Amino acid sequence: VLHNWLYFLALGLCIPVLPRVVATIANADGSPTVTPRSSRLGGDVEGLDKLLTFVFVGALGLLSDAVGRTPMIAASAFGYAATAFLQATATSTWPLYVADAVDGLTSCMNPVCSAYVVDAVADPERRAVAVGVFQGLSVAGAFVVGFPMSAVLSKGGHLRRPLKVAAALSVLNGVLALVATPETVARSSSPKAGSRIARTRKLASSVLKEGNCFASLARLFAKSGASSSTLRAASVAFALAWLGNLALNTSFVNYVNKAFGWGPQQAGPLLVFVGLLLAICPRLIVPRLGLDRSIKVGATIYAAGFIAIGLLKNQGPSAFCGAVLVCGLGSVVVPALVAAIAQQTDAAERGATLGALQTLQEFCGALAYPLYGRVLALALARPEIVPLAAPFYVAAGFMLATLVAASVSTIVDGDDSSIEGLGEM
Numbered sequence: 001v002l003h004n005w006l007y008f009l010a011l012g013l014c015i016p017v018l019p020r021v022v023a024t025i026a027n028a029d030g031s032p033t034v035t036p037r038s039s040r041l042g043g044d045v046e047g048l049d050k051l052l053t054f055v056f057v058g059a060l061g062l063l064s065d066a067v068g069r070t071p072m073i074a075a076s077a078f079g080y081a082a083t084a085f086l087q088a089t090a091t092s093t094w095p096l097y098v099a100d101a102v103d104g105l106t107s108c109m110n111p112v113c114s115a116y117v118v119d120a121v122a123d124p125e126r127r128a129v130a131v132g133v134f135q136g137l138s139v140a141g142a143f144v145v146g147f148p149m150s151a152v153l154s155k156g157g158h159l160r161r162p163l164k165v166a167a168a169l170s171v172l173n174g175v176l177a178l179v180a181t182p183e184t185v186a187r188s189s190s191p192k193a194g195s196r197i198a199r200t201r202k203l204a205s206s207v208l209k210e211g212n213c214f215a216s217l218a219r220l221f222a223k224s225g226a227s228s229s230t231l232r233a234a235s236v237a238f239a240l241a242w243l244g245n246l247a248l249n250t251s252f253v254n255y256v257n258k259a260f261g262w263g264p265q266q267a268g269p270l271l272v273f274v275g276l277l278l279a280i281c282p283r284l285i286v287p288r289l290g291l292d293r294s295i296k297v298g299a300t301i302y303a304a305g306f307i308a309i310g311l312l313k314n315q316g317p318s319a320f321c322g323a324v325l326v327c328g329l330g331s332v333v334v335p336a337l338v339a340a341i342a343q344q345t346d347a348a349e350r351g352a353t354l355g356a357l358q359t360l361q362e363f364c365g366a367l368a369y370p371l372y373g374r375v376l377a378l379a380l381a382r383p384e385i386v387p388l389a390a391p392f393y394v395a396a397g398f399m400l401a402t403l404v405a406a407s408v409s410t411i412v413d414g415d416d417s418s419i420e421g422l423g424e425m
Contacts, residue, residue, distance in 0.1 A: 001113075001117070002176070003073050003077065003109065003113055003173055003176070003177055003181070004109060004110060004113040004114075006077075006169055006170070006172070006173040007076070007077065007080065007109040007110075007113075007170070007173060008146065009145055009146045009149075009166075009169060010080060010084065010146070010166035010167075010169045010170050010173075011080075011146065011166075012145065012146015012147050012149070012150065013146050013149055013150045013153070013162040013163070013165055013166040013169075014084060014087070014150070014162060014163055014166050015146070015147070015150070015253070015271075016147055016150045016151065016154070016162075016253060016264035016267055016268050016271070017150055017154050017159045017160075017162050017163065017264050018042075018087065018163070019034065019038070019042050019253045019254050019257070020032040020159045020253075020257070020263070020264070021087060021088075021090075021159050021160060021163065022038050022041055022042045022045070022096065023035065023038035023042075024159070025038075025041075025090055025091065025092065025093060025096065026038035026041045026042075026093070032157075032159060032263075033257065033258070034254040034257050034258050034376075034380065035380060036377035036378070036380045036381040037377070038254075039254055039373050039374075039376045039377040039380060040373050040374055040377045041093060041096070041373075042254070042369075042373055043250065043369045043370045043371070043372060043373015043374060043376075043377075044097075044369075044370055044373065045096045045097055045099075045100045046100065046250070046365075046369040046373075047365070047366050047367075047368075047369040047370040047373075048097060048100050048101060048104065049100035049101070049103045049104040049107070050104070050362050050363075050365030050366040050368075050369060051104065051362075051366035052100075052101060052103075052104025052105055052107075053103075053104045053107045053362045053365075054213050054359060054362035054363045054365075054366055055104075055212075055213050056104065056105055056107075056108075057107060057108055057111060057213075057358065057359060057362060058212060058213055058215070058216045058355065058359055059212065060072060060075075060076075060106075060107075060108035060111075060112070061108060061111045061112060061115065061355060064108070064112045064115060064185070065115075065185065067185075068183045068184075068185045069112055069113075069115060069116045069119065069183065069184055069185055070177045070178065070181050070182075070183050071177075071178075072108055072112045073109065073112055073113060073116070073173075073174075073177040073181070074174040074175075074177040074178045075106055075108075075174075076106050076107060076108050076109040076112065077109065077170050077171070077173035077174035077177060078106070078170070078171065078174040079102055079103060079105065079106025079107065080103060080106070080107075080109075080166075080170045081167045081168075081170035081171045081173075081174065082099070082102050082167075083099045083100065083102050083103040084099075084163045084164070084166040084167035084170060085163075085164070085167040086098055086099035086102070087099045087163050088160045088163035088164045088167060089160075110358070111355055111358060116184055119184035119185065120184055144272055144275070144276070147264075147268040147269075147271050147272050148268055148269070148272065149162070149165075150162040150264050150268060151264045151265040151268040151269075153165060154263070154264050154265075155265065213359050213363070216355065216356040216359040216360075217356060217359060217360060217363070219353055219356040220232065220235040220341075220353070220356050220357065220360060221235060230344055230409075230410050230411060231341065231344040231345070231353075233405065233409035233410065233411045234337060234340050234341045234344060234411035235341060235357070235360065236405055236409075237295070237337055237402050237405040237406050237409075237411055238334075238337040238338070238341060238357065238360065239360055239364055240398050240399075240401045240402040240405055241299065241302075241333050241334055241337055241398070241399065241402040242334065242360070242361055242364045242368075243364050243367065243368050243395075243398045244302065244303075244306070244395040244396070244397075244398030244399040244402065245302075245331065245334055245395075246364065246365060246368040246369070246372065246395075247306065247368075247372055247391050247392055247394065247395030248274070248324075248327065248395075250368060250369050250372040250373065250391070251372050251376055251391040251392070252267065252271070252324075253267055254376060255309075255376070255388065255389070255391070255392075256320075258380065258388060259313055259320070259388060260317050260320070262317075270321060270324060273325070273328070274324060274325070274327070274328040274331075277325070277328035277329060277331065281328070281329060281331070281332045282294075282332050282335040282336065285298075285332050286332065286335075286336055286339070291336050291339055291340050291343075292340075292406070292411075294332055294333070294336040295333050295336045295337055295340065295402075295406045295411070296403055296406050296407065297332075298329075298330050298331070298332040298333030298334075298336060299330070299333045299399045299400070299402040299403040299406065300330070300399075300403055301326060301329055301330030302327055302330025302331060302333055302396075302399045303330070303396040303397075303399035303400050303403070304326060304330070304396075305323055305324070305325075305326035305327035305328075305329070305330050306327060306392040306393065306395045306396035306399065307392070307393065307396045308322075308323035308326060309323045309324065309327070309389055309392045310387055310388075310389025310390075310392055310393055311389075313388065313389060330399070333399070333402065337411075338354070338357065340411055341353065341354075341357060342354060371394070372391045372394070372395075375390050375391045375394055376388075376390070376391050378390070379391075
């Protein structure tokens with residue numbers, strides 16, 4: 001839990017200020033204000049990160065089965081330390097691409113730490129609860145602690161200071177993994193050279209067959225049978241919902257900077273509140289509405305919130321905050337879809353299925369970051385044609401497509417009121 005918490009804390013320090021840092025590099029005058037060029041650059045570098053994570057995260061997870069959890073936890077921590085340091089010291093665009101390439105090539109903290117928690121909990125009935133608590137604490141590290149810390153550290157125009165602190169925390173995280181964290185994967189002692197070579201060949205074969213991104217996606221989309229058809233439909237709905245959900249991740253900080261002149265100090269508290277809604281609402285709403293209605297109602301509310309962001313922009317920050325809170329309520333659609341997908345698979349395959357779902361998330365991120373970055377850039381360059389809130393209107397379209405997908409196909413089987421799986425992503 002500590003390692004994932006520190007990792008998300010480092011992320012939380014960087015998220016509110018990174019778009020401003022990118023702007024100082026992209027803009028010829030060094031201004032931290034969002035521009036069409038800074039929006040495109042930010043979307044492209046993050047898209048590279050997500051693309052590489054999509055390709056390699058499955059293989060890194062499989063490596064943790066062979067070499068142990070703690071070495072891969074350390075590798076991910078040191079990788080993010082290098083990423084944050086390069087971003088903090090960058091004065092041109094190429095270090096930003098290198099930084100996100102390093103992050104994408106080493107990003108495996110969340111799945112490996114999840115596997116560590118599963119390893120450490122012997123009772124199968126307690127594992128889901130343990131993973132849920134683990135994920136909740138990790139998110140809290142980013143939203144509840146990281147964002148306010150970033151706002152404090154960046155006061156006075158010190159936009160790169162949170163990145164430097166994140167790099168230092170990540171180094172500490174990696175060192176702790178190597179020297180203080182017990183290993184949960186048993187290893188044979190003093191293997192012979194021949195067996196070591198055989199194990200290496202077997203690992204390479206396993207990575208190629210099972211650890212590649214396409215094999216992961218095949219778990220969701222390529223199986224046959226009635227239950228697999230339901231899983232496939234639910235996965236399509238999840239992809240559409242995640243593409244819409246990423247509008248907040250990709251565009252929120254830049255949007256409020258342009259619309260209201262907000263920096264990390266103003267945007268951070270609102271992000272914290274939205275994060276708390278995401279943690280609380282599923283536990284309150286899903287047992288009352290059931291998974292199917294939670295998905296459909298959530299997608300509808302989320303779409304309405306995104307549309308309201310654009311329509312209420314001229315009504316001032318208070319109206320905008322209200323629209324964002326509506327999005328927070330609608331975000332119940334995402335964990336409800338995760339729970340629906342988790343219930344489509346046997347318990348023995350549930351971990352692999354949720355791992356495949358994370359791969360799908362990364363693929364959606366590789367598409368969404370460049371997409372929303374370019375849509376916002378077009379809105380900034382051609383405001384007479386494209387509204388500033390265009391990224392959120394696109395997101396509303398994805399949410400309405402999610403509603404259609406959930407309405408025309410069966411995506412929930414079994415106990416519709418169950419909350420099992422809500423805390424597993």
